[in-house]
Amino acid sequence: xxxxxxxxxxxxxxxxxxxxxxxxxxxxxxxxxxxxxxxxxxxxxxxxxxxxxxxxxxxxxxxxxxxxxxxxxxxxxxxxxxxxxxxxxxxxxxxxxxxxxxxxxxxxxxxxxxxxxxxxxxxxxxxxxxxxxxxxx
Numbered sequence: 001x002x003x004x005x006x007x008x009x010x011x012x013x014x015x016x017x018x019x020x021x022x023x024x025x026x027x028x029x030x031x032x033x034x035x036x037x038x039x040x041x042x043x044x045x046x047x048x049x050x051x052x053x054x055x056x057x058x059x060x061x062x063x064x065x066x067x068x069x070x071x072x073x074x075x076x077x078x079x080x081x082x083x084x085x086x087x088x089x090x091x092x093x094x095x096x097x098x099x100x101x102x103x104x105x106x107x108x109x110x111x112x113x114x115x116x117x118x119x120x121x122x123x124x125x126x127x128x129x130x131x132x133x134x135x136x137x
Contacts, residue, residue, distance in 0.1 A: 108115050
């Protein structure tokens, strides 16, 4: 570390600075310390290749993330259309049920209370068949 401080300020070149420090990748060099100038260039080239590899990896991840977000957007649009269609269907069904209930109430008003006993009888028979079926399985 004291060597770095003693170096002249004119050594602002990256390859000269990297010649003093070992590579951050942890790879060992086949060259001895006598080749510091070529080692410095090699370390710089190694770092540049590592940066390029990392950049390619990041660009691939960004591309994948973009594809996923586009897919999510498409799914949201399709789901919104489906929900709109379901809302229309439920509104139509609600209208049909309201009309049926209104006609049933009109019928009940005209015929008195006898229809209520028919409905209770049908419910009891229905539950009887369900219970018999359940115990026969």
